[in-house]
Amino acid sequence: MFQARVIPSLLLRGNGLVKTKKFKDAVYIGDPINAVRIFSDKEADEIVILDIDASRLGCEPNYELIAEMAGEAFMPVSYGGGIRTLEQIRRLIRSGVEKVVINSLATESTDLIRDAVNVFGAQAIVGGVDVRHKMLGGYSVVAKSGTVTTRLNLQMHIQALVQAGVGELFINDIDRDGTMAGYDLDLVRAVSKAPVSVVVCGGAGTMQHLSEAVHEGGASAVAAGSMFVFHGKHRAVLINYPKADDLVKVFRE
Amino acid sequence: MISIIDYNIGNITAVVNMLQRLGIACKVATCEADIEKSDRIILPGNGSFDACMQNLRATGFIPVLESQVLKLGKPLLGICVGAQMLGHGSAEGVESGLRWMDMRVERFPSLPNLRVPHMGWNQVTPSQNEHQITKNMSVDTRFYFVHSYYMQPGDPADILLHTNYGVDFAAGVAHRNIMGVQFHPEKSHRFGKQLLSAFAKWEG
Numbered sequence: 139m140f141q142a143r144v145i146p147s148l149l150l151r152g153n154g155l156v157k158t159k160k161f162k163d164a165v166y167i168g169d170p171i172n173a174v175r176i177f178s179d180k181e182a183d184e185i186v187i188l189d190i191d192a193s194r195l196g197c198e199p200n201y202e203l204i205a206e207m208a209g210e211a212f213m214p215v216s217y218g219g220g221i222r223t224l225e226q227i228r229r230l231i232r233s234g235v236e237k238v239v240i241n242s243l244a245t246e247s248t249d250l251i252r253d254a255v256n257v258f259g260a261q262a263i264v265g266g267v268d269v270r271h272k273m274l275g276g277y278s279v280v281a282k283s284g285t286v287t288t289r290l291n292l293q294m295h296i297q298a299l300v301q302a303g304v305g306e307l308f309i310n311d312i313d314r315d316g317t318m319a320g321y322d323l324d325l326v327r328a329v330s331k332a333p334v335s336v337v338v339c340g341g342a343g344t345m346q347h348l349s350e351a352v353h354e355g356g357a358s359a360v361a362a363g364s365m366f367v368f369h370g371k372h373r374a375v376l377i378n379y380p381k382a383d384d385l386v387k388v389f390r391e
Numbered sequence: 392m393i394s395i396i397d398y399n400i401g402n403i404t405a406v407v408n409m410l411q412r413l414g415i416a417c418k419v420a421t422c423e424a425d426i427e428k429s430d431r432i433i434l435p436g437n438g439s440f441d442a443c444m445q446n447l448r449a450t451g452f453i454p455v456l457e458s459q460v461l462k463l464g465k466p467l468l469g470i471c472v473g474a475q476m477l478g479h480g481s482a483e484g485v486e487s488g489l490r491w492m493d494m495r496v497e498r499f500p501s502l503p504n505l506r507v508p509h510m511g512w513n514q515v516t517p518s519q520n521e522h523q524i525t526k527n528m529s530v531d532t533r534f535y536f537v538h539s540y541y542m543q544p545g546d547p548a549d550i551l552l553h554t555n556y557g558v559d560f561a562a563g564v565a566h567r568n569i570m571g572v573q574f575h576p577e578k579s580h581r582f583g584k585q586l587l588s589a590f591a592k593w594e595g
Contacts (some may be wrong), residue, residue, distance in 0.1 A: 214575070258437075259438030260508070
């Protein structure tokens, strides 16, 4: 039986793991290598690691840390942040990640995606899109960790990424980030029309939210940050992940 | 000692990591002698079929692999495209495969609500319960898949494991000392560890 993937999304700032709210107010969570080890022990379906400073500050990916994190993960790992060249992608894959997420650069040009798909295959290249609600309705595509609002039309941008050959899309909703209020199902429905695998992130707080995004929204996979690093209403740090049986139950309902 | 064939494609680090964690000796083969000295072989593979075949050929390792696997009978495990390469060829490309098994590789059909690639975790069912690789497999066994093409052996007796994604297909194949899996055991938690441990003991 095939089941939608449930993916912890881990944010890196320097050598630390952090969690944001609406892409701001980063709170320190702990040691990222330890967090990956716990998620691997808990048999998480997959993880995504996003360096939230790399593109904004123009830094190289932190290869050493990424390799250490990937070395603890007996599940697939995606990495995003600061990717601009094929050589960086080659080095990241050599460091042990399966997929790379290209986000900010793709708002300027999809050339790197096209080249990378030819070299590494579509399964290794994920198109990342950060989305924010416009004041008057609709959505903006935002780059560099929420700091640069582009003029791109969301649907046309997604289409361009698919045409460039990405095997998967990773859609992050800035307005719902860290709120644990549930996914924006209108947005999920809008992006899940894409013909490739679509991962949605931003807003998950409960198992019910995960199931809604898949069953009502049509997402292929669901990602979450806060839900898997916080516990209780005071947001105490606790790395957690649902049991396989509970996931089967919630997705069957 | 297991030798892992590196032909500059994809993520072999993950295979090495899992074998090391299991305490199984392995070495990334950098020369023919590495392959000759090993007692079994893993052939990984990622990306497009033609690129994999071209890169593998460029290593010059195919003749030594043929003598070790086909003549000496050393057990070999192909992973993902590494498994697909064991057959005649693939609907994905024009390159001919290794032809060590009677097998074709087909594309998933276009069906409504069936996203291709098949990307994610799926349960597998043994087609052969007495095989050394499958006999200790737990009933909840699942693996991580990512592929758009699937293996179709000419002889159904060569199917080791099967899975459903729109169609029933061979998730694992085995013919004498040669086996291949479509999924990624190195990225499949304890289920993958169990499979790689079984391969490390398999007599072929």
